Amino acid sequence: MSGHLLTVERIEDLTPRMRRVHFGGPGVAGYVHAGPHLPNVKLYFPVPGRPLDLPERGERGWAWAPGQRERVRTYTVRSLAADAASMAVDFVRHSGPSVAASWAETAAPGDQIAALAGGGAVAGDAHWILLAGDETALPAIAGTLERCGPRQRGLALIEVAGPEEEQDLYVPKGVELRWLHRRGAEAGTTTLLSDALAAVEYPPAELASGQVQVWVSAESAVVRFARSDLKRRGFDRRQQLIIGYWNRGINEVAYGRATDHDRVDGELDTILPGQDHTRKQASGNGR
Ligand SMILES: Cc1cc2nc3c(=O)[nH]c(=O)nc-3n(C[C@H](O)[C@H](O)[C@H](O)COP(=O)(O)OP(=O)(O)OC[C@H]3O[C@@H](n4cnc5c(N)ncnc54)[C@H](O)[C@@H]3O)c2cc1C
Numbered sequence: 001m002s003g004h005l006l007t008v009e010r011i012e013d014l015t016p017r018m019r020r021v022h023f024g025g026p027g028v029a030g031y032v033h034a035g036p037h038l039p040n041v042k043l044y045f046p047v048p049g050r051p052l053d054l055p056e057r058g059e060r061g062w063a064w065a066p067g068q069r070e071r072v073r074t075y076t077v078r079s080l081a082a083d084a085a086s087m088a089v090d091f092v093r094h095s096g097p098s099v100a101a102s103w104a105e106t107a108a109p110g111d112q113i114a115a116l117a118g119g120g121a122v123a124g125d126a127h128w129i130l131l132a133g134d135e136t137a138l139p140a141i142a143g144t145l146e147r148c149g150p151r152q153r154g155l156a157l158i159e160v161a162g163p164e165e166e167q168d169l170y171v172p173k174g175v176e177l178r179w180l181h182r183r184g185a186e187a188g189t190t191t192l193l194s195d196a197l198a199a200v201e202y203p204p205a206e207l208a209s210g211q212v213q214v215w216v217s218a219e220s221a222v223v224r225f226a227r228s229d230l231k232r233r234g235f236d237r238r239q240q241l242i243i244g245y246w247n248r249g250i251n252e253v254a255y256g257r258a259t260d261h262d263r264v265d266g267e268l269d270t271i272l273p274g275q276d277h278t279r280k281q282a283s284g285n286g287r
Pocket residue numbers: 040073074075076077089090091092093094095096097098099100101102120135136137139140187188243244245246247248249250251252253262
């Protein structure tokens with residue numbers, strides 16, 4: 001078998017624009033047992049109305065049939081049950097033609113997709129952290145906050161459509177969470193996050209001791225701004241993890257090819273246990 005089958009068990013609308021899909025089945029256990037360092041998953045979606053046509057894994061990696069590579073999308077593993085029985089992924093319900101969001105719109109219990117691979121990196125440890133992103137990064141920010149110790153300090157900036165999109169997140173006492181509302185503007189069209197990033201006052205003591213980490217994931221324009229802002233401020237690259245999660249106007253595959261925004265193809269080379277031609281677990285695939 002190539003890819004781990006994920007079966008929809010339950011759909012939960014967290015907010016009007018955020019849909020959580022709970023997956024179950026043996027594919028989840030296969031994914032879970034791949035190791036603890038897979039914050040992101042490469043999901044493979046069927047052509048609407050057709051059965052799931054899993055791509056094959058050959059000696060040289062994935063052997064894509066025409067159109068298959070175009071149906072892979074990257075998502076954050078929002079949660080994994082400790083007993084490896086279920087896995088949740090939060091889908092932003094954006095409009096327009098798409099692969100993943102359209103699938104999530106009509107998904108129902110029993111539907112199947114596949115997890116092909118996974119990878120990625122999480123925010124590094126530091127006394128003070130900045131986490132910033134739009135709703136596509138909300139699942140990753142929420143998970144990062146949950147992994148923080150109670151004494152963590154820092155700031156989280158999350159851009160969403162409006163107050164109805166705010167989620168009740170765990171936030172350590174020393175971390176300030178600020179929601180930024182687009183108030184009717186379309187996602188990817190405002191400078192809300194960039195303006196908030198430009199205004200951040202990093203704590204001088206932690207800055208001097210290198211105890212600041214910055215994690216930003218959002219639409220590509222915000223990401224470009226974040227990189228130049230940190231460069232201007234003299235940040236070391238090891239203190240930052242800045243990743244374009246989407247690019248307004250182009251789909252994920254085209255974006256990945258155009259900008260190497262998240263080493264999509266590198267992550268697809270990860271070999272998960274149970275997949276054909278598994279010889280050894282690929283390592284160091286993350287960003
Ligand atoms: C590491 C990583 C983790 C991610 N985790 C998540 C996650 O947990 N949840 C999540 O929802 N997304 C997440 N994303 C973003 C997601 O992969 C992209 O939004 C992706 O483009 C969605 O695929 P699609 O098939 O719905 O749209 P595509 O077919 O890729 O794009 C179709 C059109 O929709 C536009 N579009 C794409 N995303 C959005 C959006 N959010 N709002 C408005 N327009 C959009 C595109 O610009 C394009 O014009 C993550 C991305 C990365 C790199």
